[in-house]
Amino acid sequence: MPVQHHTTPIDDAHWEGEELARDDTHRYVWLWYGSNIRLIAIPHGPEGDWSFDHGWCYPRDPELVAKAVRDWDSDTQDEPAGWHKRPTHPARRAPRRDDNPHYNRARCEHGSYFLDDGCRVINCRDIQEHEERALSTRGTA
Numbered sequence: 001m002p003v004q005h006h007t008t009p010i011d012d013a014h015w016e017g018e019e020l021a022r023d024d025t026h027r028y029v030w031l032w033y034g035s036n037i038r039l040i041a042i043p044h045g046p047e048g049d050w051s052f053d054h055g056w057c058y059p060r061d062p063e064l065v066a067k068a069v070r071d072w073d074s075d076t077q078d079e080p081a082g083w084h085k086r087p088t089h090p091a092r093r094a095p096r097r098d099d100n101p102h103y104n105r106a107r108c109e110h111g112s113y114f115l116d117d118g119c120r121v122i123n124c125r126d127i128q129e130h131e132e133r134a135l136s137t138r139g140t141a
């Protein structure tokens with residue numbers, strides 16, 4: 001089943017947020033989170049009462065988050081667009097991610113396609129790890 005987008009968000013009293021969409025495995029709910037908005041992927045079933053699998057931080061703009069989710073095909077796209085921090089690990093992988101390899105290029109925890117574009121955050125951990133890996137494989141051939 002492809003993702004279902006709700007025309008009107010569904011109140012989620014338990015998580016104190018609004019559900020924007022759902023698919024076979026998760027519900028996608030946004031909530032106020034400190035000075036940001038957090039969009040979370042809550043698994044169906046009892047574990048969804050107390051945990052979520054993926055989270056993305058957005059600026060405090062509910063319309064931006066609603067649009068990002070509306071434009072997102074969770075079936076072929078790993079993650080929605082427009083966030084600036086991914087507090088969860090590992091990154092989500094879409095079930096049919098091979099259909100859209102360009103969109104699904106590796107992103108760092110700040111949402112940048114860091115292998116192509118770098119990252120605006122100084123000392124981005126993903127870039128540092130990538131560089132360390134590159135160094136450690138050098139000279140082994």
Ligand SMILES: [Zn+2]
Nearest residue numbers: 108110119124
């Ligand atoms: Zn980064």
